[in-house]
Amino acid sequence: MKRAFSIALIVFIVFYCEFILFSVFGRFFKPNLLLLLVIFFNISRGTEYSIFVAILAGLLKDGFSASEFGAYFISFVVCGYLVTMLRKYFYQVDSGHLRIIVAGVMSLLHAGLVYSLGYAPQMIDFDQALIFVILPEVVATTLVAAFVFDKLKICALKFSV
Amino acid sequence: MSRVPKKKKKLLTYLVILLVVSGFLFANQNILESVKMGIVQVVASPMNIILIPLKEIKKLVFYHSTFDRYQQLQEEVEMLRSRLLGQEESSRENSRFRELLNFRKSLVFSSVPANVIGRDPSNWESTVIIDKGEMAGVKKGMPVVTALGVVGKIAEVGKTKSKVMLLNDPNFSVAAIVERSREQGLVSGTLQGICRMRYLSSGADVTSGDVIITSKISSSFPEGVTVGKVVRLNENPSSPTLDCFVEPAVSLSKLEEVLVIKK
Numbered sequence: 001m002k003r004a005f006s007i008a009l010i011v012f013i014v015f016y017c018e019f020i021l022f023s024v025f026g027r028f029f030k031p032n033l034l035l036l037l038v039i040f041f042n043i044s045r046g047t048e049y050s051i052f053v054a055i056l057a058g059l060l061k062d063g064f065s066a067s068e069f070g071a072y073f074i075s076f077v078v079c080g081y082l083v084t085m086l087r088k089y090f091y092q093v094d095s096g097h098l099r100i101i102v103a104g105v106m107s108l109l110h111a112g113l114v115y116s117l118g119y120a121p122q123m124i125d126f127d128q129a130l131i132f133v134i135l136p137e138v139v140a141t142t143l144v145a146a147f148v149f150d151k152l153k154i155c156a157l158k159f160s161v
Numbered sequence: 162m163s164r165v166p167k168k169k170k171k172l173l174t175y176l177v178i179l180l181v182v183s184g185f186l187f188a189n190q191n192i193l194e195s196v197k198m199g200i201v202q203v204v205a206s207p208m209n210i211i212l213i214p215l216k217e218i219k220k221l222v223f224y225h226s227t228f229d230r231y232q233q234l235q236e237e238v239e240m241l242r243s244r245l246l247g248q249e250e251s252s253r254e255n256s257r258f259r260e261l262l263n264f265r266k267s268l269v270f271s272s273v274p275a276n277v278i279g280r281d282p283s284n285w286e287s288t289v290i291i292d293k294g295e296m297a298g299v300k301k302g303m304p305v306v307t308a309l310g311v312v313g314k315i316a317e318v319g320k321t322k323s324k325v326m327l328l329n330d331p332n333f334s335v336a337a338i339v340e341r342s343r344e345q346g347l348v349s350g351t352l353q354g355i356c357r358m359r360y361l362s363s364g365a366d367v368t369s370g371d372v373i374i375t376s377k378i379s380s381s382f383p384e385g386v387t388v389g390k391v392v393r394l395n396e397n398p399s400s401p402t403l404d405c406f407v408e409p410a411v412s413l414s415k416l417e418e419v420l421v422i423k424k
Binding site: 015019020021022023026027030047051055058059061063064065068069071077078081115122128129136 | 179190193194196199204207280286316324326330331332353354
């Protein structure tokens with residue numbers, strides 16, 4: 001119970017960090033920190049933890065979104081599962097570079113899923129979405145992945161998760 | 162042998178979670194709206210506290226540009242005051258003529274002032290959270306403005322908080338006209354963060370710098386509210402209509418107070 005509460009607190013903190021980054025840098029630098037959190041917990045603690053984080057993260061993002069409820073929810077949970085598969089067949093624990101590649105690939109997949117489920121039905125141009133939302137998010141997320149994973153490791157130890 | 166059923170149990174659990182989560186997408190969104198606003202009620206309150214130091218830092222960092230802008234605005238106000246003196250007389254004359262013709266029109270709207278307490282940190286949408294909800298008489302679809310112009314409209318309402326869809330959100334649209342030439346069109350948001358005015362006729366009299374205001378035919382906004390200024394025309398010879406990019410009159414990234422217009 002204490003562990004679940006600590007993980008929930010970490011999710012909230014990461015969400016507020018996303019909010020601060022967005023308030024300061026705007027749309028030009030918006031890494032998907034919640035997705036990195038899902039990936040981190042999958043790599044370091046296993047699938048169950050990452051699904052729990054994915055559910056909380058999805059609830060938060062869908063709660064604040066004005067579009068259909070569920071797009072972020074599904075996307076985070078699917079990404080949580082897919083990291084398990086990537087980890088099983090491709091990932092090597094001691095390779096820092098692979099973590100960054102996983103972050104980049106998952107970020108692209110997550111953005112694609114969110115677009116398909118939440119915004120494609122609203123007839124939003126894919127070209128516009130790719131240039132102004134998907135690619136900037138993927139690049140920003142991949143750039144900060146290594147730094148964020150290191151900080152999350154420290155954070156997880158402090159919260160005894 | 163005992164490990165196989167455990168593995169299958171785990172897979173089954175994951176499948177059930179995925180199915181339940183997928184079910185949300187097909188559920189009644191009206192019911193889920195109250196769930197969403199419940200999440201916002203809880204999570205949005207600390208956002209306001211987090212914004213306070215950020216605002217103070219921005220004030221210090223942008224002090225010089227803010228002061229220059231203040232001086233510019235002071236000069237504009239003096240100029241507008243002197244223009245207003247002449248126009249007040251025209252307005253009185255206009256009212257007399259309207260009365261003579263039995264033309265009645267309500268020009269006064271009641272409104273609710275609100276503070277912006279948070280925003281959705283997402284590039285897919287442009288929404289902000291305000292600190293007024295159902296209890297203050299706010300309803301879904303109500304227009305939101307400031308003294309400078311259109312901000313957006315109420316997208317979702319909770320008891321004490323509401324979500325405002327901003328003018329530059331891809332799902333927002335409002336009927337508008339070019340103030341100078343009275344050409345009709347539709348202003349909607351884009352993923353670039355700027356607005357686009359579409360469905361202008363191909364030979365429409367519109368140029369860069371033209372002011373765009375809300376149209377009489379807009380069902381959500383009162384007419385004559387400033388939307389923004391044309392920054393660039395988007396001419397496509399193969400298209401039967403013309404469109405242009407419009408920069409909002411209100412600085413949507415610096416919103417602090419807004420007015421929700423009650424109808």
